[in-house]
Amino acid sequence: MKIGELATGSGCSIETIRYYEREGLLPPPVRTSSNYRDYDDGHVELLGFVRHCRSLDMGLADVQRLLAFRQDPQAHCADVNGILEQHIAHVAKRLAELQTLQKQLLKLRARCRKEVKACGVLQALNDRLPVHPSK
Amino acid sequence: MKIGELATGSGCSIETIRYYEREGLLPPPVRTSSNYRDYDDGHVELLGFVRHCRSLDMGLADVQRLLAFRQDPQAHCADVNGILEQHIAHVAKRLAELQTLQKQLLKLRARCRKEVKACGVLQALNDRLPVHPSK
DNA sequence: CTAAACCCTGTAGTCACTACAGGGTCAAGC
């Protein structure tokens, strides 16, 4: 199958598929006489795996490691689980950050609605933040 | 004050300050005879405003628009509020996405713990996703 | 006087794509 077919079948763009190939996430397929990429069912499955991982917001480096585990008969389930646990922690952290953020934004909006004349929002944004020790 | 002092005072890096100047978020300060940037209190306040906006995860384009409103006596509070509302919607959307994500990841983890031998996680990740119509 | 700590410019790298530019190939209809 040609790249366009694989793209519509997998729900990602042609450019993304070529990008995955460059990055080593998809093995280069055979080429037709006119240099077109010619994919088989293995590619379809592999790309499905990659897209599933990406839909869970995993980075491509993690996806690559999972792909390696799939190939490796020596790999342990614990290795797979480790990547998963790390990713769960990462998402939980970002989730907490966003929730804090949302609270602050709603507070800010409340200010604007009350003090239209002097624009409470701009005033509030002007307040300096406590400076956290940054690297 | 020199750039290093501004950096430690504001909690962002020297490179970031120079980057903001290049992007037009901070006006270029005067230079000393040895070509060092020499900042004043106006810069400190401006940078505080920018960092506060960034801590709320606003994009630099939005920050720039807010900065323009600060300068403009014609600007309406409604303009400021518009940016804020958009941003609140944006954060709410991302929050919902992450919550869905987290549920899926926890489900996935549950699989791994049960079926160690055949690694349920890798199997589950191999399941194809329903293909959403993608652009 | 020297060494460390600071500053400068300019460029390239990050991540996961996306968007061209500038070409080649193929199938259908005239």
Next chain:
DNA sequence: GCTTGACCCTGTAGTGACTACAGGGTTTAG
């Protein structure tokens, strides 16, 4: 046989918000 349009190719540059050098100049403390 020729054109038109849909498809494919490579290679490069852009996105956002920085970060990380390389390769220099300046200032300050001992």
